[in-house]
Amino acid sequence: xxxxxxxxxxxxxxxxxxxxxxxxxxxxxxxxxxxxxxxxxxxxxxxxxxxxxxxxxxxxxxxxxxxxxxxxxxxxxxxxxxxxxxxxxxxxxxxxxxxxxxxxxxxxxxxxx
Amino acid sequence: xxxxxxxxxxxxxxxxxxxxxxxxxxxxxxxxxxxxxxxxxxxxxxxxxxxxxxxxxxxxxxxxxxxxxxxxxxxxxxxxxxxxxxxxxxxxxxxxxxxxxxxxxxxxxxxx
Numbered sequence: 001x002x003x004x005x006x007x008x009x010x011x012x013x014x015x016x017x018x019x020x021x022x023x024x025x026x027x028x029x030x031x032x033x034x035x036x037x038x039x040x041x042x043x044x045x046x047x048x049x050x051x052x053x054x055x056x057x058x059x060x061x062x063x064x065x066x067x068x069x070x071x072x073x074x075x076x077x078x079x080x081x082x083x084x085x086x087x088x089x090x091x092x093x094x095x096x097x098x099x100x101x102x103x104x105x106x107x108x109x110x111x112x113x
Numbered sequence: 114x115x116x117x118x119x120x121x122x123x124x125x126x127x128x129x130x131x132x133x134x135x136x137x138x139x140x141x142x143x144x145x146x147x148x149x150x151x152x153x154x155x156x157x158x159x160x161x162x163x164x165x166x167x168x169x170x171x172x173x174x175x176x177x178x179x180x181x182x183x184x185x186x187x188x189x190x191x192x193x194x195x196x197x198x199x200x201x202x203x204x205x206x207x208x209x210x211x212x213x214x215x216x217x218x219x220x221x222x223x224x225x
Contacts (some may be wrong), residue, residue, distance in 0.1 A: 004156075033212060042117075042202055042215030043157070056211045090156055092213075100145040100164075100206040102213060104157040 002027045004093050004105035012111045013081050021076040021108045025093030032074040033102060034066065037088040049074050050097035078110075086112045115140045115207045117216035122200075125222045126193055134188040134219045136177075136203035145206040146170075146179055146186040147213065152199045160188075160201070193223045 005024045013019050025032050031050045035043035045058035049068035068074045072093075078085055088109050092102035120135040138146070145164045149157040161170035166181035177188045186203055200220045204213040 006156075035213075040217075042204075042217050043213070044215070045210060045212035048211055058210065058212065088156075092157075097211060098208075100208075101147075101159065101162065103159060104149070106156040 004091055004103055006089075006091050006105040006108050008108060009106070010109045010111075012113065014113050015081055015083060017081050018077065018079045019081060019110060021078075021089050021091075021110070022073065023076070023091030023093075023105060024073045025091075026103050029093035029095050029103070030072050031094045031097050031099065032068060032072065033092045033094070034074070034076045035090040035092065035104075036060070037090055037107070039087070043090055046076070048097065055097050081112045083112050086110060114210075115144075115205055115214040117203050117205065117214055119201075119203050119216040119219050122218070122220035123222050124219060125224065127224050128195055129192045130223075132188070132190040132193045132197075132221065134201055134203075134221070135185070136187055136216065137183070137185045138203070138205045138214075139184065140205045140207070140214075142208065143181060144208055146177070147204045147206070148175070148177055148186070148188050149202045149204060149215075150199045151202065151218070157202065193221070195223045195225055197221060198223045 033048040034046040037043040047057040088107040091105045148160040161172040163170040163179040200218040
């Protein structure tokens with residue numbers, strides 16, 4: 001049973017660039033949520049995708065955008081990168097937009113120089 | 114919005130010692146409650162959950178009881194191992210946002 005997978009594992013970008021992170025949900029899951037975890041902090045909710053639409057959004061600027069594909073995989077895009085965007089980006093999947101049990105992937109470590 | 118307060122770490126214990134990590138939260142209604150664990154360099158793993166008052170979640174020797182009156186969900190283990198060294202996160206489910214709200218985490222270090 002395949003768990004949540006994310007790519008790439010690590011990424012280094014410079015300020016002002018754009019980045020795309022990818023996530024494949026756990027087998028059988030149809031909902032993907034993204035979280036940002038700054039160093040030494042707990043994860044913060046960015047947004048949730050279900051049925052290829054953004055359903056809920058946390059307190060993040062619109063530089064952060066996403067997409068969900070028909071196979072339920074998802075992308076997180078961040079434009080105009082800032083130093084403060086350096087973090088571990090975690091993808092979580094679940095079955096249904098209202099389901100409270102989420103399973104996390106290993107994360108993508110983004111470093112902005 | 115929801116918020117979580119966890120005891121500050123690091124918590125340093127000797128192998129086979131008893132563990133308690135305190136967690137209190139504020140939330141609307143009576144949300145499901147979760148503990149997640151993060152090993153060094155990894156993502157989050159679901160450790161246990163409880164969905165209603167007085168429920169006890171348990172897994173791998175860890176337990177936590179949903180205390181509605183005190184809005185608490187303390188994590189306990191009777192005998193810790195070196196392999197339990199990790200960061201532990203308490204998280205209530207925010208039904209409005211359909212997302213987890215995490216505390217800052219508590220680092221546990223178990224020494225042989």
